[in-house]
Amino acid sequence: MEYNIENEKVVFNDHYKMIKASVTYDTFSGNRIRTKRLAFERGDxxxxxxxxxxxxxxxxxxxxxxxxxxxxxxxxxxxxxxxxxxxxxxxxxxxxxxxxxxxxxxxxxxxxxxxxxxxxxxxxxxxxxxxxxxxxxxxxxxxxxxxxxxxxxxxxxxxxxxxxxxxxxxxxxxxxxxxxxxxxxxxx
Missing domain, CATH: 3.90.79.10 (Nucleoside Triphosphate Pyrophosphohydrolase)
Incomplete structure (x- = not known):
């Protein structure tokens, strides 16, 4: 199964960051989903x-x-x-x-x-x-x-x-x- 991340950009940047991206990924049934997602970039x-x-x-x-x-x-x-x-x-x-x-x-x-x-x-x-x-x-x-x-x-x-x-x-x-x-x- 594969995924692709496009148009990743920082939408909030203070003590931590929030990143938004367009994501496409394979489904378990063999289809593909294309959506937008946010990620809280906190660091490890x-x-x-x-x-x-x-x-x-x-x-x-x-x-x-x-x-x-x-x-x-x-x-x-x-x-x-x-x-x-x-x-x-x-x-x-x-x-x-x-x-x-x-x-x-x-x-x-x-x-x-x-x-x-x-x-x-x-x-x-x-x-x-x-x-x-x-x-x-x-x-x-x-x-x-x-x-x-x-x-x-x-x-x-x-x-x-x-x-x-x-x-x-x-x-x-x-x-x-x-x-x-x-x-x-x-x-x-």
Missing amino acids: SVAVLLFEKETGTILFTNQFRYPTCKNNDGWLLEIPAGSLEKDEIPEECIRREVLEELGYRLTSPNLINTFYTSPGASTERIFLFYAEVSENDQIEKGGGNSEEDEDIQLVKIPTSEIASKIPEMKDAKTILALQWYLLHKVSS
Whole structure:
């Protein structure tokens, strides 16, 4: 099956971009569809599930998220995450983000999976990692990047409480990471 993209143009460009294009693609019945589509060009991101060995906890960020206010969820518990900069490799990006957000030095992030956040609307992929840290790996205060108006709180949740906390979580990447943890680390 094949597709063709024509007349792709930026129709909105601020902090993020919106792109519009004419798209033609094959159907499963052998026909072709020609239509117009929009794509939210957000760029790729990284996220990491962090396990702190001495305390037996998973490390989370708690921070304000403007888009979630529409549903009365101003602050969300999430795993550390951030946006890839141009030509940055995901492993370096997650190291930078963890240091910035939580103050931990990250040495060996292991890639779990790469996935789209909302494939019908956004080009964003998330590179999801797992890493273990020590209390001694916290070498800075964290709290986020003040130049980006971030105010991030470190939250530690014992692994024994993770299964009961999943229904309270509102962030998809965090839910996926915690489910992965329960399947691959707790049950093994």
